[in-house]
Amino acid sequence: MARYGMALDYKNCINCRACETACKAENGILPGKDNYRIWIGQKEAEGEWPNISIVSQTYHPSQCQHCDNAPCQQVCPTNATYYDENRVVRVDPERCILCTYCINACPYDARYVDDRTVTVDKCNFCSDTRLANGETTTACQATCPTKVRTFGDLDDPNSEISQLLKTREYKQVKEHLGTKPKLFYLI
Amino acid sequence: MKVEISRRRFLQGSVALSIAGGVSLTPSQIIASAKAATKPEDFGKTKKVATLCEMCVNKCAAFAYVRNGVITKLDPNPHFPKSRNMLCPRGNCGIAAIYDEDRLKYPLIRDGEKGSGKFRRVSWDEAYSYITEKLVKILDEEKDNRSTVAFCAGEGMAEHTFKNFYTGFGSSHFLNHATLCLATTVSGYSLTIGSYGQADLENAKYIIMAGANRAEAILTPDTLDLFKRTRGRGAKLICVDPRFTNTAAKSDKWLGIKVGTDLAFVLALTYVAIKEEIYNKEFVKNNFNDFESYKNHILSNNYTPEWAEKITGIEASDIYEIAREFMANAPRAIYYQGRRTTWSKNDFQLRRAQALLTALAGSIDTKGGICFGKKIPIKGHEVPSPLYDNARGRIDATEAAVVGGSGTWVGFRNKVLEGRAEYPIRALFNYKHNPMQNMPNSKKTEEFLKKLDLVVTIDTMPSDTVLLSDVVLPECTYLERTDPLKVFGGIEPAIAQRNKVVEPMFESKPVIEIMRGLTKKLSKPLFEITKKYDEEVQDMIVEDGEKSVFEEEFNLAKAFESSQEELNHHAVSDYEGAAEQLEKIGVFYPNMDRYFKKIGVNDYEYYPEDKKFYSVRNGKLKTASGKVECNLKSLAKKGIDPMPTWKKEYELEIPNGKFRFVTGRHAQFTQSGTANNKMLLDLVPTNYLWINKRVANKLGIKFGDDVEVVSKVGKTKIKAYPTEKIGPETLFFIHGFGNYSEDLTLAHNNGGRDAEILEDGIEPMHGSTCLHDTIVEIRKV
Numbered sequence: 001m002a003r004y005g006m007a008l009d010y011k012n013c014i015n016c017r018a019c020e021t022a023c024k025a026e027n028g029i030l031p032g033k034d035n036y037r038i039w040i041g042q043k044e045a046e047g048e049w050p051n052i053s054i055v056s057q058t059y060h061p062s063q064c065q066h067c068d069n070a071p072c073q074q075v076c077p078t079n080a081t082y083y084d085e086n087r088v089v090r091v092d093p094e095r096c097i098l099c100t101y102c103i104n105a106c107p108y109d110a111r112y113v114d115d116r117t118v119t120v121d122k123c124n125f126c127s128d129t130r131l132a133n134g135e136t137t138t139a140c141q142a143t144c145p146t147k148v149r150t151f152g153d154l155d156d157p158n159s160e161i162s163q164l165l166k167t168r169e170y171k172q173v174k175e176h177l178g179t180k181p182k183l184f185y186l187i
Numbered sequence: 188m189k190v191e192i193s194r195r196r197f198l199q200g201s202v203a204l205s206i207a208g209g210v211s212l213t214p215s216q217i218i219a220s221a222k223a224a225t226k227p228e229d230f231g232k233t234k235k236v237a238t239l240c241e242m243c244v245n246k247c248a249a250f251a252y253v254r255n256g257v258i259t260k261l262d263p264n265p266h267f268p269k270s271r272n273m274l275c276p277r278g279n280c281g282i283a284a285i286y287d288e289d290r291l292k293y294p295l296i297r298d299g300e301k302g303s304g305k306f307r308r309v310s311w312d313e314a315y316s317y318i319t320e321k322l323v324k325i326l327d328e329e330k331d332n333r334s335t336v337a338f339c340a341g342e343g344m345a346e347h348t349f350k351n352f353y354t355g356f357g358s359s360h361f362l363n364h365a366t367l368c369l370a371t372t373v374s375g376y377s378l379t380i381g382s383y384g385q386a387d388l389e390n391a392k393y394i395i396m397a398g399a400n401r402a403e404a405i406l407t408p409d410t411l412d413l414f415k416r417t418r419g420r421g422a423k424l425i426c427v428d429p430r431f432t433n434t435a436a437k438s439d440k441w442l443g444i445k446v447g448t449d450l451a452f453v454l455a456l457t458y459v460a461i462k463e464e465i466y467n468k469e470f471v472k473n474n475f476n477d478f479e480s481y482k483n484h485i486l487s488n489n490y491t492p493e494w495a496e497k498i499t500g501i502e503a504s505d506i507y508e509i510a511r512e513f514m515a516n517a518p519r520a521i522y523y524q525g526r527r528t529t530w531s532k533n534d535f536q537l538r539r540a541q542a543l544l545t546a547l548a549g550s551i552d553t554k555g556g557i558c559f560g561k562k563i564p565i566k567g568h569e570v571p572s573p574l575y576d577n578a579r580g581r582i583d584a585t586e587a588a589v590v591g592g593s594g595t596w597v598g599f600r601n602k603v604l605e606g607r608a609e610y611p612i613r614a615l616f617n618y619k620h621n622p623m624q625n626m627p628n629s630k631k632t633e634e635f636l637k638k639l640d641l642v643v644t645i646d647t648m649p650s651d652t653v654l655l656s657d658v659v660l661p662e663c664t665y666l667e668r669t670d671p672l673k674v675f676g677g678i679e680p681a682i683a684q685r686n687k688v689v690e691p692m693f694e695s696k697p698v699i700e701i702m703r704g705l706t707k708k709l710s711k712p713l714f715e716i717t718k719k720y721d722e723e724v725q726d727m728i729v730e731d732g733e734k735s736v737f738e739e740e741f742n743l744a745k746a747f748e749s750s751q752e753e754l755n756h757h758a759v760s761d762y763e764g765a766a767e768q769l770e771k772i773g774v775f776y777p778n779m780d781r782y783f784k785k786i787g788v789n790d791y792e793y794y795p796e797d798k799k800f801y802s803v804r805n806g807k808l809k810t811a812s813g814k815v816e817c818n819l820k821s822l823a824k825k826g827i828d829p830m831p832t833w834k835k836e837y838e839l840e841i842p843n844g845k846f847r848f849v850t851g852r853h854a855q856f857t858q859s860g861t862a863n864n865k866m867l868l869d870l871v872p873t874n875y876l877w878i879n880k881r882v883a884n885k886l887g888i889k890f891g892d893d894v895e896v897v898s899k900v901g902k903t904k905i906k907a908y909p910t911e912k913i914g915p916e917t918l919f920f921i922h923g924f925g926n927y928s929e930d931l932t933l934a935h936n937n938g939g940r941d942a943e944i945l946e947d948g949i950e951p952m953h954g955s956t957c958l959h960d961t962i963v964e965i966r967k968v
């Protein structure tokens with residue numbers, strides 16, 4: 001029993017997209033431009049050459065926020081979306097009926113249709129592929145060259161993520177919606 | 188600041204191919220081949236093998252997971268100080284390299300016009316016999332001038348094995364990527380401060396990174412260390428680049444310099460440092476040789492920031508500020524060396540000037556500066572290196588001032604083509620190198636390859652060069668072989684080993700086995716030729732008997748008798764338990780059992796701080812004088828400026844309506860070597876032409892439009908990407924796309940091909956190519 005979350009030192013992110021490939025390989029996600037659980041948000045640069053705004057080119061690593069108060073879970077008519085024992089928001093392929101309510105409900109655009117399992121799927125913190133095998137890191141975290149990601153138990157005061165959140169300032173995405181996201185962007 | 192979330196990622200996603208297959212859908216033929224090699228008792232179990240990645244040159248440590256003979260996942264292996272604890276996107280996509288359906292599977296002999304792509308499948312023995320027959324004929328006709336056969340190789344751990352063959356064969360001609368890549372920076376720093384060194388980006392406080400793009404051209408550990416510390420977190424990064432790269436995005440300041448003018452920028456920084464006397468006086472006093480000459484040279488030439496502003500487009504005030512900040516952060520200020528430094532005619536001088544500036548700060552052989560580090564000694568093994576009396580010297584020796592052991596590739600090629608060589612070049616052995624893609628002006632490369640009587644290529648993929656070969660020998664991929672272990676010297680030295688993860692598929696083999704088979708076949712017949720023409724050898728035979736001369740000196744197979752595993756064991760036999768540890772976890776260094784510690788969920792400590800090799804030279808550099816060399820007088824005799832000097836001829840005119848073309852890299856691709864990798868293409872499906880947005884608007888060019896880029900030597904078609912991240916006089920696209928080979932199903936004709944349009948000028952010092960000196964125009968098509 002844990003309450004898993006992830007802290008992101010997003011200023012380290014170099015937009016290399018290793019996390020995307022690692023996630024696809026670990027979780028067997030099909031190729032194709034719409035199939036992904038994780039992505040790096042990026043905008044076109046602001047300004048005119050040679051005066052480009054550096055901050056306009058900040059990279060935002062993004063994935064399911066594992067909300068403690070998840071809108072996708074609330075709208076799911078079959079309870080296919082549920083909280084597992086570690087408060088990870090999970091999807092049960094057996095129950096998913098592809099109604100896509102969750103796609104619309106998710107304010108973070110975290111969901112996609114997995115044609116392999118015929119499920120509206122998303123990041124599950126590698127619960128079935130890694131955590132179940134005794135790994136303590138997610139695939140995206142392990143592979144990251146600049147160590148953007150710290151995954152861990154928010155309920156354990158001694159965990160590295162808890163320590164980070166105690167000592168560093170952070171922001172959350174769209175927390176005003178009351179979703180209580182468990183991804184923390186370190187400032 | 189608002190965090191932006193979008194499922195419609197910019198650019199990359201907008202034109203993605205839909206590729207059937209992928210990791211979870213491996214073709215049945217591949218699966219069958221993989222399973223056939225699995226021992227029955229291993230079915231159903233997951234095996235974890237320590238390997239080293241070969242998707243680029245870094246050689247990151249990885250663990251491969253294998254189930255039922257199939258590699259299911261590659262994970263970072265945290266034991267290796269150089270790669271810390273990571274795998275980049277390409278490293279993750281190694282699975283798509285081994286399971287690429289287009290792989291070379293069997294030995295092939297050409298069966299049609301050269302370049303027709305028609306081959307017949309042969310046995311290994313037939314291939315070896317064919318090569319032997321051809322070589323016997325060539326060497327007989329050339330009276331045992333071994334240098335009529337050239338050797339070239341791509342970078343890699345097994346390049347060493349291939350080089351043993353070259354050594355035994357006795358040719359003077361070895362060619363590799365050095366003059367297409369880093370020759371000028373390695374020698375610029377070596378001749379100035381004694382060695383290329385390692386920039387200590389874990390501790391530097393001020394870094395000028397010009398042209399080098401470490402956020403996209405990933406280099407370990409530099410990339411891994413630097414970007415945790417930029418943006419007000421310990422290291423100030425100044426990025427100087429004609430393009431706004433991902434490195435620019437992570438920098439504190441970006442300067443969009445005019446292409447090819449970096450030397451003027453560095454000279455002006457040096458001017459400020461010397462004029463204002465803000466350099467590290469103590470260091471200069473103790474460690475510089477002939478500083479007075481350099482000082483006078485810089486001041487008397489008036490290399491002022493105002494002068495440089497006109498040439499570089501960088502404001503004088505920025506240059507003053509950067510020079511002052513650089514020196515204020517001494518000795519933890521680095522002008523980063525850079526790696527692929529084949530830009531323009533002044534590359535060598537530019538690297539000399541950078542090294543001198545870094546030395547002016549005293550940031551040499553010290554924590555936070557350029558460090559030289561330590562190596563770990565290992566044992567070598569003997570290989571035959573017979574002397575052939577009739578082997579003549581390099582034909583490219585006079586094509587540049589200093590032609591090293593790996594030649595000047597373009598100089599060599601052009602000399603052969605232009606019929607200027609002192610004797611004919613008849614054959615080429617090519618190990619995992621793709622000159623059709625990696626050399627400028629590929630029409631000439633094609634002509635060159637067609638001109639040769641025999642081209643033997645060892646590779647994993649049917650590259651453009653493979654198509655122009657006579658004999659093709661399929662090497663297995665890095666995941667299917669154990670390679671020579673390697674010592675990685677540096678601040679935190681270690682030995683690392685690539686272990687075989689699965690058995691080679693189809694009929695592919697590791698290069699050591701290919702060399703073994705080939706040399707067994709050809710040593711004797713080639714010795715017969717030597718016997719016929721080499722009087723020295725004839726005398727030796729009279730004295731020692733033919734059998735003994737052959738066995739002692741000319742049996743090239745001797746170099747490949749032992750297995751790679753045995754050779755590796757021998758190499759580290761002075762260290763107890765090292766060989767076993769290298770097989771198990773892939774990494775070894777003395778005291779690792781005491782030093783190596785996990786210190787966080789992501790982080791490991793490899794050496795305690797006081798055991799790291801930051802300072803090793805004790806005030807004596809590895810240069811001729813033991814000091815920083817300001818004035819290399821010996822070069823003047825060869826027509827090379829003894830001190831970095833700006834010349835008018837470096838200012839390339841860009842006619843109205845035309846552009847200067849630059850090439851480069853991004854993090855999801857390694858040159859043409861990954862052009863057919865379906866997982867990487869899933870991330871970035873093709874390359875794009877960067878063109879300034881305002882210029883594109885004027886020309887009516889929109890995102891995704893097909894345009895033709897035309898130079899004096901060729902043209903290529905590519906999709907446009909209008910952006911403000913590039914200036915109005917410059918065009919850019921990523922190298923390695925636009926392959927000709929139809930046998931590369933996904934890479935064939937995909938995107939623009941820079942080798943086709945790049946002109947093939949070389950710089951005067953080493954004959955390195957000038958990849959940023961081509962003027963082009965564009966047409967919408």
Ligand code: SF4
Nearest residue numbers: 013014016017019144
């Ligand atoms: S792997 Fe790390 S650095 Fe690379 S894109 Fe993902 S979060 Fe960013």
Ligand code: SF4
Nearest residue numbers: 023123125126138140
């Ligand atoms: S935690 Fe696992 S499933 Fe989620 S984005 Fe990372 S790799 Fe993918």
Ligand code: SF4
Nearest residue numbers: 240243246247275278
């Ligand atoms: S940097 Fe990437 S491609 Fe290169 S060796 Fe490391 S993991 Fe492999």
